[in-house]
Amino acid sequence: MDRVTCSSSNQTSMISVQKALDEIGLSTFLSSPRDVYLIILQRAIRLLVYGQSAIVLTAFLKSLAFTDFQMGLFMTLTLLGDAVGSLILTIYADRLGRAKVLLGGSLLMTASGLVFASSQTYIVLLLAAMVGVITPSGNEIGPFRAVEESILAQLIDSDNRSTIFAWHFTLTLLALALGNLSGGWLTRALQHHLGWAAMTAYRAMFLLYSTAGLLNSALTMALSANVEIQRRSSGGEEDGLFEMGEAEEEVVEETKEKTTFSFSPETKKKVWLLSALFGVDNLSGGLVPVTIIVYFFTQKFHVDEGTLGNTFFTTSLVAAISNLIAGSLARRFGNVKTMAFTHLPSAILLALVPLPSNFQFARAILVAVFCTTKMDIAPRTAFLTSYVSAEERTAVMGIINVVKTVAQSLGPTFTGLLATHGKIWLSFVIAGVLQALYDLAMLYFFTRAVSVS
Structure with missing residues (x-):
């Protein structure tokens, strides 16, 4: 009798575990194509070094004696430069080749990291950040996101997209968390245990950034031809990216001829509305990116990089x-x-971040903000990739991401002006209000939106 009871209990436990795994979509994720893992790994590596550089960027610029306004302008122009480059690359990514665009972006990461590790001239650093790939916010920049999300949407059927995107963002945000933690503590360790000067430690982080670009370049070349729009090998097998046969090359040429930058009237309406709403959301994010939050906490509570690294981890x-x-x-x-x-x-909690006079209380509110602030990313991406046709997806997502970047770029300069007048706290309040308006507008316009791809 005891054996029967024990067996029944074990079966119940196994069923419960299986339900839990199904609930988070683990089995769906594990059955994904190899290219899905490579795309996620590349983004994880990028966000790892993005997280590291975001922790030290403002301290690096401050060490070079740049003013608050110069730093705000630097971040704004960096994002604008990224927007222009990303717009061109993502619009024509399907013609140029998605993997080639990803490869080019990775090489630009390497180049910009080397410049930051060796130069101290404002204009040189600014040009490297604008032309290359340096994130002032700790978030994704460059042409990567639109291209990668378009690839994932192509590889995964619409029913499973929200699940795969959830895993995609979960794993890459974990990498960002590790970057935030390691960026602060590595900088601190290099200074306190090895006796390095602060500037030398900061430059070391940019060398790691550059190395990550090289690693991602190698991973890009390992992608199969299935990442390209309408590209499949004749035998159904995944070929190396740069090992296409003659039949496949003909398909690629046909695809390039068909893939032009033109939208249907219905898609144009969608792009205008989505761009406006996402622009508002990203303007709010630009007011208080990670680098600004780090600066605010440093100035108000006088905490070091290691402590802030723990917080953002x-x-x-x-x-x-x-x-x-x-x-x-x-x-x-x-x-x-x-x-x-x-x-x-x-959004509501974000507006409350500057209120506490105690660091622990302010940090608790910030953690509470992040409990839900990123939960919209996976469903938003799944919604966007399903809301437009597959043929227009990469260009649409590229344009919307550029609009988001431009909107985000306006924030740091405005926050820099507020900081010069001792009003940096106001940027948190404005950001919270804008985010709340965006959320309500999304509900109003898209609750009954119909999937088309």
């Missing part, structure tokens, strides 16, 4: 885990409702 870790929950919610309530109702609480 916690926030990124919380944000990463929350993405798996978002995937489950999206399957139940739909992408748009999940986006709005998970993002709205963080």
Whole structure:
């Protein structure tokens, strides 16, 4: 009798575990094509070094005696330069070759990292950041995101996109968390244990950044031809990216001829509306990027890079885990409702961040912000990739991402002006209000949106 009871209990436990794994979509993720893993790995590597550089960037610029306004202008122009380059590359990515665009972006990462590791001239650093790939916010920049998300949407059927994107963002946000943690502590260790000067330690982080670009270049070349639009090998096998046969090359040429920059009237309407709404959301994000938050906490509470690294490790870790929950919610309530109702609480909390006079209390609010602030990413991406046709997807996502970048670029300069007048706290309040308006607008316009791809 005891054996029967024990066996029944074990079966119940196994069923519960399986349900939990199905709920977070683990089996779906594990059955994904190899290219999905390579794309996620590349983004994880990028966000790792993005997280590291975001922790030290403002300190690096401050060490070079740049003013608050110069730093704000630097971040704004960096994002604008990125927007122009990304617009060109993503619009024509399907013609040029998606993998080649990713390869070019990775090489630009390497180049810009080397410049930051060797130069101290404002204009040189600015040009390297604008032409190359340096993130002033700790978030994704460059042509990568639109191209990679278009690839993932092509490789995964629409029913499983929210799940795969949830895992995609969870794993890459974990990498960002590790970058935030390691960036602060590595900088601190190099100074306190090895006796390096602060500037030397900062430059070492940019050398790591440059190395990551080289590693991603190698990973890009390992992608199969399936990442390209309508590119399949005649035998159904995955070929190396630069090992196409004659039949496949003919398909590629046909694809290039068909892939032009033109949208249907319906798509144009969608692009205008989505660009406006995402622009508002990213303007708010540009007001308080990670680098600005780091600067605010440093100035107000006088905490060091190691402590801030711990803080942003916690926030990124919380944000990463929350993405798996978002995937489950999206399957139940739909992408748009999940986006709005998970993002709205963080918008309200963001406006409250500057209120506490105690560091621990302020940090607790910041962590609470990140509990839900990233939960809209996976359902938003799944919604966007399904809302436009497959043929227009890469260009649409590229344009929208550029609009988001431009909107985000306006924020740092405005926050820099507020900082010069001792009003940097106001940027948190404005950002929170803008994010709340964006969430409500998404609910109003897209609750009944229909998937087309």
